[in-house]
Amino acid sequence: MSEPRYRRRKEERPQEITDAAFAVFAEKGYAATRVQEVAKRAGVSKGLMYLYFKTKEELFKAVIKSVVIRRVDALVDVVENTDLSSEEFLRGPMAEFMKRIPGSPVAVVIRLLLSEGPRHPDLVDYYWENVVSKGLGAISRFVERGIERGEFRKSAVSDLPQILLAPMMLSTVWNMLFAKRRLDSDKLIDTHVDMLLDYIRTETVRP
Amino acid sequence: MSEPRYRRRKEERPQEITDAAFAVFAEKGYAATRVQEVAKRAGVSKGLMYLYFKTKEELFKAVIKSVVIRRVDALVDVVENTDLSSEEFLRGPMAEFMKRIPGSPVAVVIRLLLSEGPRHPDLVDYYWENVVSKGLGAISRFVERGIERGEFRKSAVSDLPQILLAPMMLSTVWNMLFAKRRLDSDKLIDTHVDMLLDYIRTETVRP
Amino acid sequence: MSEPRYRRRKEERPQEITDAAFAVFAEKGYAATRVQEVAKRAGVSKGLMYLYFKTKEELFKAVIKSVVIRRVDALVDVVENTDLSSEEFLRGPMAEFMKRIPGSPVAVVIRLLLSEGPRHPDLVDYYWENVVSKGLGAISRFVERGIERGEFRKSAVSDLPQILLAPMMLSTVWNMLFAKRRLDSDKLIDTHVDMLLDYIRTETVRP
Amino acid sequence: MSEPRYRRRKEERPQEITDAAFAVFAEKGYAATRVQEVAKRAGVSKGLMYLYFKTKEELFKAVIKSVVIRRVDALVDVVENTDLSSEEFLRGPMAEFMKRIPGSPVAVVIRLLLSEGPRHPDLVDYYWENVVSKGLGAISRFVERGIERGEFRKSAVSDLPQILLAPMMLSTVWNMLFAKRRLDSDKLIDTHVDMLLDYIRTETVRP
DNA sequence: GATGAATGAGGATTCATTCAT
DNA sequence: TATGAATGAATCCTCATTCAT
Known part of the structure; x- marks a missing residue:
């Protein structure tokens, strides 16, 4: 019936x-x-x-929010609850996460916000609060924890969690603009993580 | 009258x-x-x-081109003709250049290309050929020269000149999206250059 | 409400x-x-x-076609299926038809095609195929039939069906240009039919 | 100088x-x-x-007038001053004149007047007075003279000088619309003149 | 609830005409 | 005079939004 x-x-x-x-x-x-x-x-x-x-x-707003809602807290949760060492976490889950972004809906959201953002400040705020600020907060806490644990040294990175995300951002923009000129996004991110770890790790690895 | x-x-x-x-x-x-x-x-x-x-x-096309034309070769020339050491160049002119981009017309061009690019592939090609490929070429040559001179070691950076520009890109996007949440762009770039130099320099500086 | x-x-x-x-x-x-x-x-x-x-x-094209479609075959059918003698037909239905044209939508179509035709050759072709060629074909067959029946003699008219329509055409153009200077369209057409019959009829009527 | x-x-x-x-x-x-x-x-x-x-x-008006001015009185003069017989005149100069019209600037003027006429009644009047009415007047006088001379019989043609011009008109329109489908304009006019002469001549020629 | 026919404000573009040079 | 850069009213067309069915 x-x-x-x-x-x-x-x-x-x-x-x-x-x-x-x-x-x-x-x-x-x-x-x-x-x-x-x-x-x-x-x-x-x-x-x-x-x-x-x-x-x-x-x-439009609903679309942006629907994408965001589904992603929020994905990374954050892991950061807070992992029992990996800081280096392992960075090379593992964190790198994975960053590699996925350029091809994900988040990339589209960034593009849309870039063009429509100026006329939708509330959307930008929404994105800031639910994604960026949470994400950066998690990274900051992660770095602090590394320092507390003696895995990381103190450095400018503590105040600039964005530095971790830079290659992800570049890769994302690159993909949107120059899809046909391949960029080895994974290698870029891995190399950047190497570099970062060399920079903030307490034990010097290089001979 | x-x-x-x-x-x-x-x-x-x-x-x-x-x-x-x-x-x-x-x-x-x-x-x-x-x-x-x-x-x-x-x-x-x-x-x-x-x-x-x-x-x-x-x-629209004329606008993009007019911006590009005025900038092209700015950096490239300096890279080729400087007599600074590689490190000095990176910390000096190169960092200066990268710090200027986020607030410059180039940032606007990037935003416009991101939103209109898909419908103007010829413009993207134009931008690629006149700006991006030239710039990356110059960076590659700069890194190679550093290696030849014994200032830099061989590393993944040789194939990924983009890694140098990552914080500039992040800063550019950040400014366009979150203008009101200040990001210390200069510090971001300086830190990144530090990190990079640590990574590719031949003599280890850290104790 | x-x-x-x-x-x-x-x-x-x-x-x-x-x-x-x-x-x-x-x-x-x-x-x-x-x-x-x-x-x-x-x-x-x-x-x-x-x-x-x-x-x-x-x-515009739809308008032209809608006028044409409604008229096509009007005359043609009658020509093929009448059981009048050729003279009766010419003086009756055929003359009627020609007298109606100058005041009909077809006149408007002719005017429109004259001014817009050069830029719409497909429309002209459409008009040709659906109206003119059909109409002229019917007239040709009518003349041939008259000859076969012994009502008409052979003459240049066989190859020039247009000659029958000449006064209709003049009348049409006249009306569009000089509406205020009356032309006795009916008399013009009747006289022309008289003249034509005298010319192609086999039995000489005049004494 | x-x-x-x-x-x-x-x-x-x-x-x-x-x-x-x-x-x-x-x-x-x-x-x-x-x-x-x-x-x-x-x-x-x-x-x-x-x-x-x-x-x-x-x-536009100047253009129309300039064309008209150059033609006016061309035919008229000849009609009035010829010493040919009426039949000779009709078959000769008159037929020549009519054959020339379809390919002449006058055809263009007719097309232009047909499309723009409604918005330029003064132009139409101008054309009427300087071309049409003069021309028709000349033809009328020509027919009258034929009657006076005993060459022509009285007929409806006296009141309908237009009948003489009908094939010329059809030919003109045909050329403008269906240039690519040839019409033997000369034959059309000659045949029409034959027909007309048969109709208005006093001596019967056909056996 | 659904549909898609109907609306009309808004925007790109054209072109007769003017007017500084 | 002669030029053609500059103007802006006029027009086609699009598309978000409404609303009769």
């Missing part, structure tokens, strides 16, 4: 729409994206979209 | 227009920029714009 | 729009017609026009 | 401009003609054109 499939779709609609929207925004950017096109990809009528999202801008 | 309605200034117009266009594009991005608005800022009528640039797109 | 802002009438719209467009094109010609004005006359918004016709040109 | 070539050009300018304008109008029609393009073809600057013709419309 009941129509569970229909009911189910109804609940999943917003997600389906933001997914479709994400895909189109990623491809064309905000301005060049037609609401119509998003509706089509979501398999939904234009009118229905406006039932869930009052304007194109609101849809 | 009323003011003349306009001045004839054929020579200066293109520059005046691209300058105004750069400002507006920087502020609003390509899509959100109205040709009308550019005209207004250039102190020129809408119609005149089309006398110098056939379409909005052509204007 | 207020009037609805608009009605949904997908089926009727194209016809309504081409009808309105025909009227405006007839009055002002293609170039001087504003899409806006057509919309207004059709009681429709500007935007809706573009839902049914992608460009002003496409609308 | 003096600059005769310069002076001479100055006097010929209006003619040169209307000639160039005629060519462009003939090719593109009034609306699609750019003043710029006319200036270019006349080898003159845009600004100078406006010294001779205050607006594009005025230029």
Whole structure:
């Protein structure tokens, strides 16, 4: 009697729409994206979209947030709860994480925020609070812990957690701009981690 | 003796227009920029714009190129002709250069290319050939020269000149997104140069 | 209780729009017609026009075709299926047909094709194939049949079906140019038919 | 000292401009003609054109009139002063005249008047008075004279001088529309003259 | 709830005309 | 005079949003 499939779709609609929207925004950017096109990809009528999202801008915000929400705390949790040594953590989970970013939805979000950010300061704030500040906080704590444990020495890195992320950022931008000129993103990040460890490790490894 | 309605200034117009266009594009991005608005800022009528640039797109390309043209070879020349030691050069002119980028028109170009690039592959190619490939080439040669001179050891950096630019890139993106959350860009770059030198220098300095 | 802002009438719209467009094109010609004005006359918004016709040109073509389609085969059928004698047919249905043209939409189409034809060769071809060539073919067959039946003699008219239509054409152009200087179109055509019959009939009527 | 070539050009300018304008109008029609393009073809600057013709419309009128002025009275004179028999005149000079029209500037004028006429009633009046009414008047007088001389019988043709011009008109329109589908214009006119003579001649020629 | 027909403000572009040089 | 740089009204077309069905 009941129509569970229909009911189910109804609940999943917003997600389906933001997914479709994400895909189109990623491809064309905000301005060049037609609401119509998003509706089509979501398999939904234009009118229905406006039932869930009052304007194109609101849809845009929902898209950004939906991507962010799914990622937040992914890394943070691991940082706090790992029992690896600092070096092992950096070379392992941390490097893995950084290598994944350039090809991930986060890259798309960065691009979208770069172009639309100025007109959506609230979105930027949202991104800052939920992603960047949390992430940087975790890195800072990680470095402090390394120092406390005697694994790391004191250095400017303590105040500049961003330095860890620099190659990830470069790789992300590179991929978006010069996709056809390959950059060995993994090697870049590994080398940077090597370099960083040489720099902040207490025991000197090089002979 | 009323003011003349306009001045004839054929020579200066293109520059005046691209300058105004750069400002507006920087502020609003390509899509959100109205040709009308550019005209207004250039102190020129809408119609005149089309006398110098056939379409909005052509204007966009001209703007990008005008920025690029003015910068090209700035760094490259110095790299080739300096008589500083490799370390001095890195800490001096090279660091200076990298510190200037985030606040320069180049940052704007990067943002514009990130959002409009996919629809203007020729522009991206242009940027690649005139800026990125030249710059990376110069860095590569600089590293090789350091090795030949016995100042640097062989390392992954030889194949990854990008690693040198990573903090500059991060700083650039950071500034565009989080202008209000200050990042000590200079310290970031200096620290990175320290780290890099530690990594590739032949004589170990740390005790 | 207020009037609805608009009605949904997908089926009727194209016809309504081409009808309105025909009227405006007839009055002002293609170039001087504003899409806006057509919309207004059709009681429709500007935007809706573009839902049914992608460009002003496409609308133009649709208008021409809609007029043509409604007329095609009107005469042709009668020619093929009449059981009147050739003379009766010429003086009756054929003369009737020719007298109607100058005041009909076909006259407007001719005017539009004359001014816009060079830029729409496909339209001219369409008009040729669907109207002119069919019509001339029918006239040719009619003359041949008259000869076979012994009603008409062989003459240059067999190869020049256009000669029959000459006064119709003159009348059409006259009306469009000199509407205010009356031309007795009917008498012109009747006289021409008289003349033609005298010329091609086998039995000499005049004493 | 003096600059005769310069002076001479100055006097010929209006003619040169209307000639160039005629060519462009003939090719593109009034609306699609750019003043710029006319200036270019006349080898003159845009600004100078406006010294001779205050607006594009005025230029248009001048063009029409310049064509008309050169033709007026061409035929008329001959009609009045010939010493040929009526039949000889019809088969000779008159037929020649009609055969020339379809390929002459007059054809262009007709096309232009058809499309722009409604917005230039004064031009149409001008054309009427200087060309059509004179021409028709001459034909009428010619027919009357034939009757007086006993060469022609009384007929409807007396009141319908247009009937003589019908094939010329058809040929003219045909050429403008269907240039690529050849019509034997000369044969059409000759046949029509045959037909007409058979119709209005007093002595019956056919056996 | 769904749909997509209908709306109309907004933006790029053209081109007749003006006017500083 | 003669030029063509400069103007801006006018026009086509797009697309986010609404709303009758």
